[in-house]
Amino acid sequence: MVQLYKSGAYLLNGTEIIEDNEQVNAVLSSKLGTAVPTKEEAAKGTIAYRILEQHNTSGNMEKLKLKFDKLTSHDITFVGIIQTARASGLEKFPVPYILTNCHNSLCAVGGTINEDDHMFGLTAAKKYGGVYVPPHQAVIHQFAREMLAGGGKMILGSDSHTRYGALGTMAMGEGGPELVKQLLSKTYDINMPKVVGVYLTGKPQKGVGPQDVALAIIGEVFANGYVNNKIMEFVGDGIANLSADFRIGIDVMTTETTCLSSIWKTDDEIKEFYEIHGRKEEYCELNTDKVAYYDGMIYVDLSKVKPMIAMPFHPSNTYTIEELNANLMDILADCEKKAKVSLGGSVDFTLRDKVRNGKLYVEQGIIAGCAGGGFENICDAADILRGASIGADEFTLSVYPASTPIYMELVKNGSIAKLMGAGAVVKTAFCGPCFGAGDTPSNNAFSIRHSTRNFPNREGSKLQSGQIASVALMDARSIAATAANKGYLTAATDIDVDYTTPKYFFDKTIYENRVFDSKGVADPSVSIKFGPNIKDWPEMIALTDHMLMKVVSEIHDPVTTTDELIPSGETSSYRSNPIGLAEFTLSRKDPEYVGKAKEVQRAENARRQGKAPEEELSEIAPVFDLIKSHFETVDYKNTGIGSTIFAVKPGDGSAREQAASCQRVLGGCANIANEYATKRYRSNLINWGMLPFIIANEELPFTNGNYIFVPNVKKAIEDKKTEIKAFVVGDTLKEFTLKMGELTEDERTIILKGCLINYYKG
Incomplete structure (x- = not known):
C-alpha cells in the first residue's frame, strides 16, 4: 500500500519519480535532454516552495519570516x-x-x-x-x-x-x-522546512474511504519520524481519482504524522469545490515545475489500500481490519501490552473480553468533526445503513455533520432520515468526540470513531477515578458497516452497497443569518464582556543569572502527548483561567506533579519577596550551601528557583499552548527531553519563557526529586550557546551537559524576558 523512499527523489512532469542515487544525474540528463538542475534549484520547483516564498518577508529562503x-x-x-x-x-x-x-x-x-x-x-x-x-x-x-x-x-x-x-x-x-x-x-x-512528496496513484476500492488512506500513511511514517516537522506535498496521477471531500479527509489527518503542514496539487475538482461554495475567485491551479526535488517520497497505491483500524492508544497503531479479524486474540493481546505503557498500570485494561463468538464487538460508533463529519462520509454511511438497524443492544451510533450547511443538505437529500431510521442519533457540529466532551462510553467500553485522535482519555474517561474506555479510529464507511452488523467489527468492503453519491449543494444562508463578520472594521467603543472565569495571565519574571530547578516529574513513555500534559475534556472549561486550569496539569499522568511544583513555586515566591526560600522549602538550604561552596557569586538574588519535568519525547498531539503554559503558571522553568515530538510544543515552551533543554538519549544523570543547578544560564542564552553546563546537586555536584538547539534572535529575547508578554511590554 505504502512505500517510503530511503533517500530524496526528483519528480519529472508531475508523473515520474527518479530516486536520488549515484545514477540520478545520468538518468535525469537522458530524460531532460538539458542540463540537470542542482537539488537546490529543483527544490524550488515544489508547490510548497512557491507558497512559502510568496509569504516570506525575510528575503532569505533559508531563514523564513512568514x-x-x-x-x-x-x-x-x-x-x-x-x-x-x-x-x-x-x-x-x-x-x-x-x-x-x-x-x-x-x-x-x-x-x-x-x-x-x-x-x-x-x-x-x-x-x-x-x-x-x-x-x-x-x-x-x-x-x-x-x-x-x-x-x-x-x-x-x-x-x-x-x-x-x-x-x-x-x-x-x-x-x-x-x-x-x-x-x-x-x-x-522558522528555518526552511524540508518537503516530502506523497505520490498517489491508482483508485480506491469501493468501500475504502479517506480515513483508511490516512491511517495507512500514518502507520508507516509516525514512528520513524519520516515527515516530522516537514511539509507533505501530495502529487501523482491518483489525485484525479479522488473527490475534494476524499482529499480533505486524508489531508486533515496529516497532523498525526507530526508534519509541519501539507499542500496538494489542484485541479478541476478543487475548482468545482470553490464554485459550489460561491468563491470561484479563490481557486488557483497549483502544480509542480517540470523538475521538482523532494527530501523524501511516500508512494501510495490507492488501489491496494484496505479498510484500516488504528487501535488504542495512537493513530499510528494501525492494522487492516482484515488482518485484525484474522489474528484477533494476538493483536488484542499486543494492544493490551502497549496500553500498559500509556496507562502506567493505573487501571485494569483489556480488549480480549470484546470477543464474542470469535468476532470483535464494539459498544459505540462515532462519525464526527473535521475528519469524519464531511458530506460524502455521511452520505455513504447513510447508504450503508439504509433499511438496516443498529440493534437494541449496547451498541450506539452518533453522527455529527461538520457544519450546518452540510447538515441542511443531508436533511434535504434524505441521508439524515436513513441514519435516524437505522437508530443513529444525529447531532450538531461539535468537536467533542475528538477531545472527550460528550459521548463518553461506559467503563471498559470500546468505541470506533471517524475522528482525529484516540489517545488515552480522549473519549472522556478518567484514569484517576478508576475509569477507562478506549477508541479505535476507522473510516465512516466501515463504522456504518459495523453498525449495520449491530456492533460486530465489519469492513465496508465486505458488504454490497449501492452508493448513491448525491451532489452537494452549499447554502450559506445560515452563515449570513448567524455569523458576525466585521468585514475587518474594528469598533474601539465596544467593551469586551468578561465572565468571572476569564482571568489574566499571572506575572512571569525575566530569566535570572543562574537557575536552580527541581525535577518534579519523570516520564519514560516513548511519546508523551499534550493530552497527558494537560488533559482535555472537562478541563476545557478552565482554558480561560490560567490558574484554575493549571490545577489539572499532568493530573492523569502524574497526579503528584501539581503539589510538588507548588512546593518549589512557594520557595521561588519567597525568594522574589526577599525572604529565605528555605522558610518555605527546608530542603533547599543544603542544596544552596553546596552550590555556594563551589560558586561564590551565587545567591538568592541572582538565582531563580523553578521546577522541571523530564519526558522522552513530549508534545505529540494538540497545538494547545496550555500544555506548556500550565507548567509555567506553576513555576516551571524548563523541560528536559531526548527530543520534542513537534515544533509547536517546543515553540510553546519558548513563548512561555521555559527553556527547551535536550539531553542525550542515554542513562539520565538525574532522577525525579533531584535538584539541577544551571550556572550562568542567562549569559549562555545571550552568547548563543547551544550546549550549557549543568550540575546534579547531591552529596557533590555532578556535571553534565544540556543542549538547547537553535534559537532565533526573537526566541532568545523571549526566554531572557521571561515570556512573550514581557517581550512585547519591552
Missing part, C-alpha cells in the same frame, strides 16, 4: 490568545481572525463558564474587527474550508488540525503565542 493571510481559533484557545495580545498592546486585528465556537459548545457544566467565553469572543470580534461563528454552526476546520481557504494562501490556526492543503492552502496549527505574534504584526520564524 506572514499569514488569515488566522483561526476556537473557544478553547481564543480567549487566552486575545488576552495575551491585549496585554501586549493589541489595538486591531491586522488580518482576518476567525473565532469559532466548536469545542466548548456544550454549555452544560461549570455554571456560565462556556457561554461567557463565547460572549468574550463576540465582543472581541466587534472591538478588534474579527469574525465570530456561534456554537453549533460549524467545526473550525469545516468553516475554514467553506469560507476561508484560497489557492496559494496561508492560514495559521491555534488547533493542530489546521490543514487545508487539499484546497491549495498551506495551513499550520500552532500554539496561541504564535498567533499573538501575527496579531501584533510580527512574523512566524
Whole structure:
C-alpha cells in the first residue's frame, strides 16, 4: 500500500519519480535532454516552495519570516490568545481572525463558564474587527474550508488540525503565542522546512474511504519520524481519482504524522469545490515545475489500500481490519501490552473480553468533526445503513455533520432520515468526540470513531477515578458497516452497497443569518464582556543569572502527548483561567506533579519577596550551601528557583499552548527531553519563557526529586550557546551537559524576558 523512499527523489512532469542515487544525474540528463538542475534549484520547483516564498518577508529562503493571510481559533484557545495580545498592546486585528465556537459548545457544566467565553469572543470580534461563528454552526476546520481557504494562501490556526492543503492552502496549527505574534504584526520564524512528496496513484476500492488512506500513511511514517516537522506535498496521477471531500479527509489527518503542514496539487475538482461554495475567485491551479526535488517520497497505491483500524492508544497503531479479524486474540493481546505503557498500570485494561463468538464487538460508533463529519462520509454511511438497524443492544451510533450547511443538505437529500431510521442519533457540529466532551462510553467500553485522535482519555474517561474506555479510529464507511452488523467489527468492503453519491449543494444562508463578520472594521467603543472565569495571565519574571530547578516529574513513555500534559475534556472549561486550569496539569499522568511544583513555586515566591526560600522549602538550604561552596557569586538574588519535568519525547498531539503554559503558571522553568515530538510544543515552551533543554538519549544523570543547578544560564542564552553546563546537586555536584538547539534572535529575547508578554511590554 505504502512505500517510503530511503533517500530524496526528483519528480519529472508531475508523473515520474527518479530516486536520488549515484545514477540520478545520468538518468535525469537522458530524460531532460538539458542540463540537470542542482537539488537546490529543483527544490524550488515544489508547490510548497512557491507558497512559502510568496509569504516570506525575510528575503532569505533559508531563514523564513512568514506572514499569514488569515488566522483561526476556537473557544478553547481564543480567549487566552486575545488576552495575551491585549496585554501586549493589541489595538486591531491586522488580518482576518476567525473565532469559532466548536469545542466548548456544550454549555452544560461549570455554571456560565462556556457561554461567557463565547460572549468574550463576540465582543472581541466587534472591538478588534474579527469574525465570530456561534456554537453549533460549524467545526473550525469545516468553516475554514467553506469560507476561508484560497489557492496559494496561508492560514495559521491555534488547533493542530489546521490543514487545508487539499484546497491549495498551506495551513499550520500552532500554539496561541504564535498567533499573538501575527496579531501584533510580527512574523512566524522558522528555518526552511524540508518537503516530502506523497505520490498517489491508482483508485480506491469501493468501500475504502479517506480515513483508511490516512491511517495507512500514518502507520508507516509516525514512528520513524519520516515527515516530522516537514511539509507533505501530495502529487501523482491518483489525485484525479479522488473527490475534494476524499482529499480533505486524508489531508486533515496529516497532523498525526507530526508534519509541519501539507499542500496538494489542484485541479478541476478543487475548482468545482470553490464554485459550489460561491468563491470561484479563490481557486488557483497549483502544480509542480517540470523538475521538482523532494527530501523524501511516500508512494501510495490507492488501489491496494484496505479498510484500516488504528487501535488504542495512537493513530499510528494501525492494522487492516482484515488482518485484525484474522489474528484477533494476538493483536488484542499486543494492544493490551502497549496500553500498559500509556496507562502506567493505573487501571485494569483489556480488549480480549470484546470477543464474542470469535468476532470483535464494539459498544459505540462515532462519525464526527473535521475528519469524519464531511458530506460524502455521511452520505455513504447513510447508504450503508439504509433499511438496516443498529440493534437494541449496547451498541450506539452518533453522527455529527461538520457544519450546518452540510447538515441542511443531508436533511434535504434524505441521508439524515436513513441514519435516524437505522437508530443513529444525529447531532450538531461539535468537536467533542475528538477531545472527550460528550459521548463518553461506559467503563471498559470500546468505541470506533471517524475522528482525529484516540489517545488515552480522549473519549472522556478518567484514569484517576478508576475509569477507562478506549477508541479505535476507522473510516465512516466501515463504522456504518459495523453498525449495520449491530456492533460486530465489519469492513465496508465486505458488504454490497449501492452508493448513491448525491451532489452537494452549499447554502450559506445560515452563515449570513448567524455569523458576525466585521468585514475587518474594528469598533474601539465596544467593551469586551468578561465572565468571572476569564482571568489574566499571572506575572512571569525575566530569566535570572543562574537557575536552580527541581525535577518534579519523570516520564519514560516513548511519546508523551499534550493530552497527558494537560488533559482535555472537562478541563476545557478552565482554558480561560490560567490558574484554575493549571490545577489539572499532568493530573492523569502524574497526579503528584501539581503539589510538588507548588512546593518549589512557594520557595521561588519567597525568594522574589526577599525572604529565605528555605522558610518555605527546608530542603533547599543544603542544596544552596553546596552550590555556594563551589560558586561564590551565587545567591538568592541572582538565582531563580523553578521546577522541571523530564519526558522522552513530549508534545505529540494538540497545538494547545496550555500544555506548556500550565507548567509555567506553576513555576516551571524548563523541560528536559531526548527530543520534542513537534515544533509547536517546543515553540510553546519558548513563548512561555521555559527553556527547551535536550539531553542525550542515554542513562539520565538525574532522577525525579533531584535538584539541577544551571550556572550562568542567562549569559549562555545571550552568547548563543547551544550546549550549557549543568550540575546534579547531591552529596557533590555532578556535571553534565544540556543542549538547547537553535534559537532565533526573537526566541532568545523571549526566554531572557521571561515570556512573550514581557517581550512585547519591552
